[in-house]
Amino acid sequence: MLVVLLVLVVGTIFLFFRNIYSYWKRKGFPYIKPSIPFGNIRETAMRKMSLGTCLHELYKKSTDPFVGIYLFFRPALLIRDANLAKYILTSDFEHFYDRGVHCDEENDPLSATMFALTGQSWKKMRSALSPTFTSGKLKNMFPTIMETGIELQKYVEPMAEAGKSIELFELSARYAVDIIGSVFFGISVDTIHNPENKFRQIGRIAQGENISVAIRSVGLLLVPKLLQIARVGILPSFVAKFVINLVKDTIEHREKNSVTRNDFMQLLLQLRNTGKVSANDETWETKIKDGEESKGRPLAKKLYPFPQVTSRLDVERENA
Numbered sequence: 001m002l003v004v005l006l007v008l009v010v011g012t013i014f015l016f017f018r019n020i021y022s023y024w025k026r027k028g029f030p031y032i033k034p035s036i037p038f039g040n041i042r043e044t045a046m047r048k049m050s051l052g053t054c055l056h057e058l059y060k061k062s063t064d065p066f067v068g069i070y071l072f073f074r075p076a077l078l079i080r081d082a083n084l085a086k087y088i089l090t091s092d093f094e095h096f097y098d099r100g101v102h103c104d105e106e107n108d109p110l111s112a113t114m115f116a117l118t119g120q121s122w123k124k125m126r127s128a129l130s131p132t133f134t135s136g137k138l139k140n141m142f143p144t145i146m147e148t149g150i151e152l153q154k155y156v157e158p159m160a161e162a163g164k165s166i167e168l169f170e171l172s173a174r175y176a177v178d179i180i181g182s183v184f185f186g187i188s189v190d191t192i193h194n195p196e197n198k199f200r201q202i203g204r205i206a207q208g209e210n211i212s213v214a215i216r217s218v219g220l221l222l223v224p225k226l227l228q229i230a231r232v233g234i235l236p237s238f239v240a241k242f243v244i245n246l247v248k249d250t251i252e253h254r255e256k257n258s259v260t261r262n263d264f265m266q267l268l269l270q271l272r273n274t275g276k277v278s279a280n281d282e283t284w285e286t287k288i289k290d291g292e293e294s295k296g297r298p299l300a301k302k303l304y305p306f307p308q309v310t311s312r313l314d315v316e317r318e319n320a
């Protein structure tokens with residue numbers, strides 16, 4: 001009896017995986033052979049490679065204009081052809097703006113990012129936020145960014161003169177967090193000089209340097225509907241509470257004291273006062289999470305070899 005039960009369990013699991021990992025084959029699409037149970041992102045699941053790098057490696061494995069892959073149990077289509085990508089992102093975008101990313105506006109408001117929102121919610125948010133990204137308004141933020149750059153220079157110069165080594169990725173992440181704190185929240189966090197600042201600690205957690213967040217992220221890829229039913233957010237509740245309270249306190253302080261700054265928070269306050277954006281509508285956690293990774297990592301690669309180019313870029317930007 002035990003042997004029969006074991007055979008049934010193994011057989012059921014086998015059929016389950018075969019059904020999942022034959023999706024692209026059944027559709028007649030070219031695909032990259034997956035591995036159980038990671039699909040095509042084993043290196044990312046084992047925390048050996050970022051998802052972006054993993055997708056780039058998958059991109060290089062095929063010559064087709066598009067290729068089927070698997071994110072754990074979820075089939076996904078990797079677009080390789082530039083013209084096809086252009087159509088998807090422009091003329092045919094109305095069919096593709098739902099990205100299949102976890103979003104639970106009611107129970108997990110910090111998941112409602114521009115990248116995750118769908119349908120009318122996405123259209124409404126995009127329409128509200130687009131005016132805040134004009135070249136003129138973004139240029140007004142540069143003095144604030146330059147102030148943070150000066151602090152970075154003050155930190156690096158004595159270490160360079162003393163011949164000390166610097167861990168560039170960590171420093172770049174702190175620099176990115178300082179810019180986010182200043183440009184988006186309108187506060188000085190100075191993680192460049194204080195790496196254990198609360199803001200930086202929250203950033204590390206949001207970036208996945210916490211086993212709980214790592215498990216939640218995997219769960220949202222594997223069983224997103226189950227986590228949504230269980231009302232499990234992508235971040236621990238104390239992180240969400242910290243971010244939401246930070247935004248609300250900043251808004252309250254500015255409105256009570258008539259404080260005005262050339263930053264992103266001020267632009268959103270203008271939208272909020274017109275009834276288009278509320279305190280929870282924009283995911284401020286995303287500014288911390290995505291900012292550290294997407295700005296910190298490329299910056300770490302650029303700081304060392306291109307100081308002269310960076311200085312020239314600042315001059316050209318100022319004269320633009």
